[in-house]
Amino acid sequence: MIDKRKYSLAEALEGISDGAVVMIGGFGAVGQPDALVDALAEIGPRDLTVIANNAGWSRETGIPRLMDLGLVRKIICSFPKGSEVFKSLYLAGKIELEIVPQGTLAERIRCAGAGIPAFYTATAAGTQLEKGKETREFDGRRYVMERALPADVALIEAWAGDRWGNLSYQGSGRNFNPVMATAAKLTICQVHELLDAPLDPNAIVTPGIFVNRIVQVKADSDRLIAAQRLA
Amino acid sequence: MIDKRKYSLAEALEGISDGAVVMIGGFGAVGQPDALVDALAEIGPRDLTVIANNAGWSRETGIPRLMDLGLVRKIICSFPKGSEVFKSLYLAGKIELEIVPQGTLAERIRCAGAGIPAFYTATAAGTQLEKGKETREFDGRRYVMERALPADVALIEAWAGDRWGNLSYQGSGRNFNPVMATAAKLTICQVHELLDAPLDPNAIVTPGIFVNRIVQVKADSDRLIAAQRLA
Amino acid sequence: MTVQTIIQPQDREAPARRLARDIEDGWYVNLGVGMPTKVADMINDEREVVFHSENGILGMGPTPPEGEIDPWLVNAGKKPVTLLPGASLFHHADSFTMIRGGHIDLCVLGAFEVSQTGDLANWTTGGDELMPAVGGAMDLSVGAKRIWVLMQHNAKGGESKLVEACSYPLTAPGAVSRIYTDLGVFGVADGGFYVIDLAEGVSLGEARARTGAPLHAE
Amino acid sequence: MTVQTIIQPQDREAPARRLARDIEDGWYVNLGVGMPTKVADMINDEREVVFHSENGILGMGPTPPEGEIDPWLVNAGKKPVTLLPGASLFHHADSFTMIRGGHIDLCVLGAFEVSQTGDLANWTTGGDELMPAVGGAMDLSVGAKRIWVLMQHNAKGGESKLVEACSYPLTAPGAVSRIYTDLGVFGVADGGFYVIDLAEGVSLGEARARTGAPLHAE
Numbered sequence: 049m050i051d052k053r054k055y056s057l058a059e060a061l062e063g064i065s066d067g068a069v070v071m072i073g074g075f076g077a078v079g080q081p082d083a084l085v086d087a088l089a090e091i092g093p094r095d096l097t098v099i100a101n102n103a104g105w106s107r108e109t110g111i112p113r114l115m116d117l118g119l120v121r122k123i124i125c126s127f128p129k130g131s132e133v134f135k136s137l138y139l140a141g142k143i144e145l146e147i148v149p150q151g152t153l154a155e156r157i158r159c160a161g162a163g164i165p166a167f168y169t170a171t172a173a174g175t176q177l178e179k180g181k182e183t184r185e186f187d188g189r190r191y192v193m194e195r196a197l198p199a200d201v202a203l204i205e206a207w208a209g210d211r212w213g214n215l216s217y218q219g220s221g222r223n224f225n226p227v228m229a230t231a232a233k234l235t236i237c238q239v240h241e242l243l244d245a246p247l248d249p250n251a252i253v254t255p256g257i258f259v260n261r262i263v264q265v266k267a268d269s270d271r272l273i274a275a276q277r278l279a
Numbered sequence: 280m281i282d283k284r285k286y287s288l289a290e291a292l293e294g295i296s297d298g299a300v301v302m303i304g305g306f307g308a309v310g311q312p313d314a315l316v317d318a319l320a321e322i323g324p325r326d327l328t329v330i331a332n333n334a335g336w337s338r339e340t341g342i343p344r345l346m347d348l349g350l351v352r353k354i355i356c357s358f359p360k361g362s363e364v365f366k367s368l369y370l371a372g373k374i375e376l377e378i379v380p381q382g383t384l385a386e387r388i389r390c391a392g393a394g395i396p397a398f399y400t401a402t403a404a405g406t407q408l409e410k411g412k413e414t415r416e417f418d419g420r421r422y423v424m425e426r427a428l429p430a431d432v433a434l435i436e437a438w439a440g441d442r443w444g445n446l447s448y449q450g451s452g453r454n455f456n457p458v459m460a461t462a463a464k465l466t467i468c469q470v471h472e473l474l475d476a477p478l479d480p481n482a483i484v485t486p487g488i489f490v491n492r493i494v495q496v497k498a499d500s501d502r503l504i505a506a507q508r509l510a
Numbered sequence: 511m512t513v514q515t516i517i518q519p520q521d522r523e524a525p526a527r528r529l530a531r532d533i534e535d536g537w538y539v540n541l542g543v544g545m546p547t548k549v550a551d552m553i554n555d556e557r558e559v560v561f562h563s564e565n566g567i568l569g570m571g572p573t574p575p576e577g578e579i580d581p582w583l584v585n586a587g588k589k590p591v592t593l594l595p596g597a598s599l600f601h602h603a604d605s606f607t608m609i610r611g612g613h614i615d616l617c618v619l620g621a622f623e624v625s626q627t628g629d630l631a632n633w634t635t636g637g638d639e640l641m642p643a644v645g646g647a648m649d650l651s652v653g654a655k656r657i658w659v660l661m662q663h664n665a666k667g668g669e670s671k672l673v674e675a676c677s678y679p680l681t682a683p684g685a686v687s688r689i690y691t692d693l694g695v696f697g698v699a700d701g702g703f704y705v706i707d708l709a710e711g712v713s714l715g716e717a718r719a720r721t722g723a724p725l726h727a728e
Numbered sequence: 729m730t731v732q733t734i735i736q737p738q739d740r741e742a743p744a745r746r747l748a749r750d751i752e753d754g755w756y757v758n759l760g761v762g763m764p765t766k767v768a769d770m771i772n773d774e775r776e777v778v779f780h781s782e783n784g785i786l787g788m789g790p791t792p793p794e795g796e797i798d799p800w801l802v803n804a805g806k807k808p809v810t811l812l813p814g815a816s817l818f819h820h821a822d823s824f825t826m827i828r829g830g831h832i833d834l835c836v837l838g839a840f841e842v843s844q845t846g847d848l849a850n851w852t853t854g855g856d857e858l859m860p861a862v863g864g865a866m867d868l869s870v871g872a873k874r875i876w877v878l879m880q881h882n883a884k885g886g887e888s889k890l891v892e893a894c895s896y897p898l899t900a901p902g903a904v905s906r907i908y909t910d911l912g913v914f915g916v917a918d919g920g921f922y923v924i925d926l927a928e929g930v931s932l933g934e935a936r937a938r939t940g941a942p943l944h945a946e
Contacts, residue, residue: 076588151606151649163828212814219582255816272581279588307806382824382867394610443596450800486598503799510806
């Protein structure tokens with residue numbers, strides 16, 4: 049029987065090694081797999097590369113906590129502003145940064161999941177961010193060649209899930225989560241509701257084929273609203 | 280007020296010119312916008328290029344009907360077998376054929392919708408179908424460069440829609456429809472249920488931004504089951 | 511391009527209000543963070559404009575009252591928002607399909623500088639000590655059908671933000687078609703700026719004096 | 729790779745049944761049209777294998793009885809199917825993300841020929857008079873984690889379909905890792921065919937005589 053459910057965060061996170069490339073979903077305080085990230089910080093693998101849209105906010109939790117513990121070697125993201133921990137590490141030269149435009153980041157991740165090694169986009173053409181990249185004209189317009197961005201592990205959050213790993217989302221909680229789910233060798237999801245019955249096939253956003261492990265972490269609205277004030 | 284609803288097939292199809300590139304959704308008998316295609320055959324624009332997965336089946340309806348009337352100059356598809364009309368035209372040299380692997384067809388259409396002019400895929404690398412295309416190695420593997428495939432018009436089918444053009448689907452009815460919706464200058468959708476109330480935001484598969492016109496054509500299960508026997 | 515509203519220089523929100531009036535009913539519009547966000551509040555209830563947020567929302571509505579916040583719904587500025595009837599939700603790859611694929615009718619952005627060829631500089635002032643951050647600005651500027659900039663005409667030190675060539679790093683070359691400032695509404699075409707409308711009490715001479723590139727009168 | 733089932737040459741479904749036994753529980757499997765489709769019926773109810781159909785189904789179940797057909801649900805062969813618990817539905821771009829992106833554990837295909845380097849020829853016999861049609865075969869053969877071919881060992885005229893080099897146009901080079909035929913189960917490795925299992929009553933000598941390339945015994 050297929051059963052991707054795990055009953056502790058430690059079990060869900062088993063086997064993440066030093067040097068792993070780790071995608072972390074979320075945009076603002078919504079759709080962030082905070083419980084997984086905080087549990088990963090406890091486990092403490094070192095020399096991580098983090099792929100995420102932001103570098104987080106509060107030092108106590110999430111990506112800044114991983115950074116504050118010295119576990120992160122590099123972050124690949126679109127908008128690291130707002131994270132004091134990141135800023136001080138970056139300005140001290142203690143963490144590497146690769147800035148990727150948000151849409152290019154999403155598409156590079158999607159391509160890694162879709163078996164597409166490279167694609168062209170007009171985004172960043174004619175700007176500083178095209179430096180070091182191939183450019184090419186199609187139909188008279190300049191485009192940058194971008195490479196797929198895969199990961200060893202994706203930590204994501206969804207609203208509801210079932211034992212097959214099927215996922216559904218609420219509100220703006222999808223963001224990078226369904227895309228990252230496709231792009232990692234090991235995708236681990238925290239859900240608010242882990243159901244005994246299968247999800248409605250028409251309502252599934254992430255089919256279970258993209259998910260390896262799923263663990264329930266009950267929603268805490270107050271905590272999320274508080275986190276939004278920081279973001 | 281945004282209202283994309285049309286109340287006749289003729290009104291929904293207004294303005295399709297001779298020489299238009301027309302995408303037609305569907306896979307097998309499911310998700311085919313047959314009423315739109317048959318009404319287009321009545322209107323009779325000539326010299327069309329059709330982009331679809333198949334070349335249809337019965338002479339009386341759909342793509343074969345367009346072809347039988349001499350309206351189609353070229354078809355771009357993955358699997359034209361099963362269409363006697365197409366076969367006789369093709370063997371007589373009266374219609375052009377561009378064969379595209381099914382996944383490459385889907386991705387070329389998606390890229391047209393997503394502003395990506397070209398991408399690389401291993402599909403067809405080292406085969407006859409890479410002829411005339413650029414190839415390139417990434418990480419030691421051979422890939423073919425494929426170009427985006429846009430259209431002037433997309434004719435699609437969905438299950439339910441609202442006045443904003445939002446769409447939901449049933450069963451295997453999505454197939455090429457949500458992808459084609461993104462890739463045409465003018466997207467026209469036939470739905471089984473055209474609702475007065477808005478669709479549930481979490482259940483929408485095609486957001487209305489991709490849809491220009493929507494028209495109701497009541498479902499006919501018996502007709503569809505009969506069509507499946509031919510496919 | 512229907513009703514024209516004269517910009518009142520003493521009214522700080524006047525450029526945003528004028529921009530809001532120039533948005534056509536039925537457009538899909540993305541508003542950058544900061545001043546552009548205010549444009550949403552200036553579309554009156556009789557009109558229907560669909561606001562897009564790059565984190566996966568179409569049909570975004572206003573900020574909810576304190577007690578009615580949905581914790582799972584934020585905008586691109588990471589702040590609580592609401593959904594209007596007809597809204598839809600999607601993931602980042604689909605959201606940037608809308609942006610990069612030319613489906614967004616209008617994107618309104620702030621800027622450090624706009625050049626007379628429409629080059630946009632709004633993502634970094636380029637100082638080495640600064641931490642770069644780009645977000646979705648580069649994708650929006652190459653992808654939306656129109657880029658309108660909403661900004662003060664002059665920087666705090668008085669320098670024009672409309673320039674012959676940008677001194678700051680570009681977000682995208684040749685992207686901007688229109689600029690709304692406290693001095694008026696200006697177009698970009700054929701390699702130069704032109705006046706669409708001047709704010710009340712602003713003369714062509716004053717606008718020219720405060721613009722760092724030739725300003726053509728129609 | 730658990731229970732081995734000896735292929736009985738007189739039993740036409742034996743190769744498919746043996747292949748079904750070699751599928752591991754929990755695998756995501758795509759079955760090509762024709763003979764491979766039968767493999768689904770040979771997975772017993774105690775096991776859970778998830779069948780993928782490239783037109784947008786995961787968790788596909790068996791053909792429904794005549795009166796219970798859902799007209800909006802067909803497989804890649806365009807025939808009515810059912811959904812099993814845990815099923816999901818999606819569009820073609822997402823479906824080929826699964827295929828091209830290496831998420832499908834196994835794809836079972838028929839073939840005209842397989843070469844000793846794993847080249848697969850199954851999409852066209854290349855005659856000029858024929859109308860080409862490729863479907864999803866090329867995407868599946870480059871994308872799935874494993875390609876197993878299920879076919880008769882010899883063509884109707886007696887020629888081996890296991891060959892040194894394909895004479896028909898390729899679907900994909902170096903794609904096939906295993907072949908199930910009426911003569912047994914054969915692997916492809918290091919540029920050659922090897923025997924995994926022979927059908928009951930088939931000697932190595934007979935298998936070699938009926939194979940158009942060297943056949944290594946382990």
